Amino acid sequence: MFTDTHSHLYDEAFAGEEDLAVERAVDAGVTRMILPDIDASTREAMFSLADRHPDHLFPCIGLHPTSIGEGWKEELDQVLSYGFSRKVWAVGEIGLDCYWSKEFLKEQQEAFRMQLELAAKMSLPVIIHSRESTELILDILKDTRHLAIRGVMHAYSGSIETFREFQKLGDWYMGIGGVLTYKKASIAETVRQIPLERIVLETDSPYLTPVPFRGKRNESSYIPHIAGKLALQKETSIEEVAEVTTENARKLFGI
DSSP states (O other): OEEESOBOTTSGGGTTOHHHHHHHHHHTTEEEEEEOOOOHHHHHHHHHHHHHOTTTEEEOBOOOGGGOSTTHHHHHHHHHHHHTTSOOSOEEEEEEETTTOOTTHHHHHHHHHHHHHHHHHHTOOEEEEEESOHHHHHHHHHHTGGGOOOEEETTOOOOHHHHHHHHTTSSEEEEEOGGGGSTTOTHHHHTTTSOGGGEEEOOOBTSSOOTTSBTBOOOGGGHHHHHHHHHHHHTSOHHHHHHHHHHHHHHHHOO
16 A cells, blocks of 8 residues: 655646546555645645545645745735635645746745744644755754644655755655656665655656656556665565555654
């Protein structure tokens, strides 16, 4: 039994076959899927899909850093209102992204801090997106350490030294996905040193498709392929990977 801790099955890439994608995942043993929020453009689709599969899909609430621009405060107001009116399992996907644009970096940082505070008020974990912004993320987490934030670093690709920096800040897991299966991916060596008890599996579907499906749309049913590579790197069984990472997800998200 597996858990996909990061899947955008409500994305337009699945238009018309979202329910089939959920069925394929369950058939593959992926019985629980966390659905990170992006912004108002897809939020209703996310909740609608989750409502149709309440035993398998667990929606979150949050404003993605690449969705922060003009009018971001109105977007964030919606996040705050939804956060207290619907059952959600995490605040995310939140964080910082310096890859696509730094135009609204100050606003990204402000929104990130506000959503960390929201997570603390709601006693929820966070799902953090970090792209070319690790040091900024760490600085903000250090500043907000008094909030006792816990969560997962989505699509973790950092070094073992950076992993250890996160561990100094509390209860943090690393989200490991399809990149692990790519040739020359540095995370493939790093995961050898990260304890399995600090890892959760994810797809980030429809993105970051693992080998042997790379180049195609990703989906939650591909989690076993990621787990198999992780088992190889950790020199353990896929059953052990499934058991430990699913227990990690249960502890973090309460599912």
